[in-house]
């Protein structure tokens with residue numbers, strides 16, 4: 047079965063007074079991996095469950111390829127899903143779990159076990175076929191769940207925080223593996239997570255959600271460097287929020303005049319949003335405009351946290367070799383290296 | 393030479409040390425003493441005495457008599473009533489537990505759990521009197537049914553008969569089934585239904601491949617516990633029968649009271665030991681299954 | 692939330708309600724009949740309550756049950772806590788022992804107790820709380836075990852000990868409050884079981900409230916039925932009321 051593209055059009059879902067999804071739109075291309083990222087309760091799981099057919103929708107439609115599947119029950123959709131944890135059937139062995147989807151599709155025992163072993167090989171567990179699931183570690187269980195979701199060659203693969211119950215190291219390894227498998231099988235995939243590093247590192251595109259709507263969906267680079275909204279800017283990566291005055295589309299920060307990227311004639315008090323790597327720190331010969339609070343060494347780069355004389359905390363990210371003598375208390379000059387800045391209301 | 397002694401001394405010292413570590417059971421001592429004195433000792437003595445003749449010599453005679461009339465009928469009746477009451481209660485109880493656990497709001501669940509607890513445990517005496525009032529010869533329900541043309545006393549029915557006792561037993565067996573089976577229902581994770589659906593399983597497929605296999609051990613275990621509960625029930629039967637229905641617990645009670653005399657003084661003890669064995673055959677598998685099921689019931 | 696009427700649940704509940712309440716209500720109707728005057732009245736209830744033995748046996752059963760609860764808590768809470776903390780090799784043994792009473796039918800246990808316990812024990816009614824303790828043990832032990840399993844016991848204990856609390860203090864003012872759900876469950880269960888215990892009590896020739904009812908039945912069956920109704924319905928209403936009034940725990944957490 048070849049993969050198809052997936053479209054959600056104006057999907058809404060309310061739970062009592064809570065609007066979990068509000069006219070939600072999403073398109074995932076064939077073979078693409080899209081991550082849905084957002085704060086807790088923003089509707090990521092709901093979106094995924096609606097795609098899978100495990101949750102009903104109030105309005106809107108879900109399309110796979112050319113076909114509207116909104117009214118098709120979950121077990122007749124052809125989608126593999128990996129849950130957060132504990133979703134393997136405890137009464138079945140690992141291979142029986144993996145072969146389950148094929149069994150439901152009436153594939154002969156011989157063929158489905160062969161396919162199950164192939165997939166177990168792919169996820170690195172060829173020797174665990176006869177075990178029961180409680181004899182596996184958390185990471186191994188999630189591998190089996192992945193194999194199970196892929197075994198029947200689903201049109202779409204859905205993953206709901208599949209790594210959140212695992213240790214940091216396992217998490218990193220497994221996400222790389224998921225990506226590798228996904229590319230080699232070419233399965234259209236939606237990956238829900240609230241770990242932005244995870245989302246950014248393995249996705250073709252990342253969709254940032256807030257309160258049931260998709261704020262922005264773009265490649266990780268665009269999302270980071272050109273966030274469409276203040277919410278995305280704040281949510282993705284570290285962002286400095288520096289109070290300033292806006293006049294005639296210009297903002298003055300640390301003595302430098304920057305063009306506000308948000309168009310409009312409004313002026314007055316605003317907050318400028320600047321990434322740490324766009325701010326550099328120089329040792330000051332006199333008072334400077336800030337004082338170093340701490341320096342945290344992160345390998346090749348170091349984060350220097352300063353406080354301006356006005357009281358704002360500012361973080362800068364610089365190559366480590368430049369930062370050795372920024373001891374706490376050192377008076378410094380902060381400088382901005384870009385010419386454009388995103389602003390938001392106070 | 394001296395070094396030899398030392399070498400020998402070392403393990404000695406260590407074992408002495410280990411012996412001293414027996415003090416590390418000290419915190420459990422009150423429990424062990426009380427349990428030993430009030431439970432292990434009585435049961436051991438019971439088993440010992442069951443092999444004693446009237447002259448305090450060793451004998452199998454008590455057990456031989458235990459399997460003759462009227463005691464063998466007592467066992468047959470007791471096993472029959474336990475088996476039937478457990479069987480009849482198990483299915484509706486399991487289904488009720490399922491709907492209550494999966495669909496009931498939490499307040500309903502908690503108050504039903506409480507009510508079931510009262511019904512399953514309040515014990516037989518009040519239940520017996522309640523049933524006398526309801527479906528005794530002059531009972532209210534008897535009259536109501538008669539009014540609708542159903543005369544339950546038309547045949548041989550009476551509360552003191554096998555059928556009568558069976559009916560009353562159901563009244564505590566059904567709530568007991570709901571209580572002991574509910575944890576198994578709760579341990580069915582929502583993820584399993586959803587994963588099954590997602591993998592293409594219909595509702596029926598899910599139940600036959602996953603749901604029933606997971607519930608089956610707990611179902612058998614619950615059934616066994618109900619069996620044991622029905623088998624050893626005493627109070628209800630004691631209040632409702634007047635010696636006309638031979639049941640082992642009643643026979644033992646009679647022998648203990650001296651209301652019934654037997655030529656063998658320790659016959660009652662032998663009957664008790666046989667009861668323990670039969671009960672163990674049901675309860676021990678129950679405990680083992682519970683422990684096994686706990687493997688996936690954990691979180 | 693949209694609340695549709697759940698048909699299977701409704702059918703289940705109706706059937707259960709019929710099963711439970713039809714005999715109960717019929718029996719109640721029977722118990723308020725007044726054969727002498729005709730019609731209905733609370734004569735039987737008045738008769739039962741007026742009997743001075745009524746209060747006597749209620750109180751007697753009450754304090755025996757309270758004592759059983761005390762024995763259970765004093766023996767079990769420290770033991771189970773210690774077993775959880777020490778990783779003692781005794782733990783599997785005691786786990787197993789605590790379940791043994793389930794295997795022994797109460798009648799057999801009564802016979803064993805009667806032929807083995809020494810005179811001075813059998814001569815005092817205080818043997819009952821200890822024997823009831825044995826009967827309640829499988830349930831009480833399990834409840835406490837589950838309660839202690841669900842909390843980070845080691846951390847909590849070490850924190851309490853490191854701030855200078857003695858062992859008894861740690862158990863009483865730290866551990867018990869943390870597992871109060873399990874402790875309350877244990878108390879309720881042990882108390883209810885002791886209050887209703889009949890078989891062991893009557894076979895060892897002691898008189899408590901349940902055995903008194905059978906005694907009453909010999910002279911006044913209607914009175915005995917009235918008492919039985921009370922001992923079934925009162926805890927029923929009381930417990931259901933308490934559960935309904937208690938705040939919903941999951942709702943509370945959401946707030």
Ligand SMILES: Nc1ncnc2c1ncn2[C@@H]1O[C@H](COP(=O)(O)OP(=O)(O)OP(=O)(O)O)[C@@H](O)[C@H]1O
Nearest residue numbers: 061064065066085086087088089090091092093240
């Ligand atoms: N079955 C339900 N009943 C009532 N409310 C629900 C239900 N499922 C979700 N919600 C609500 O809908 C909103 C979105 O929930 P959802 O589970 O989609 O969030 P999420 O983005 O997955 O969050 P998280 O990162 O915490 O998993 C939440 O406010 C949640 O409380």
Ligand SMILES: [Mg+2]
Nearest residue numbers: 090091092206
């Ligand atoms: Mg979620």
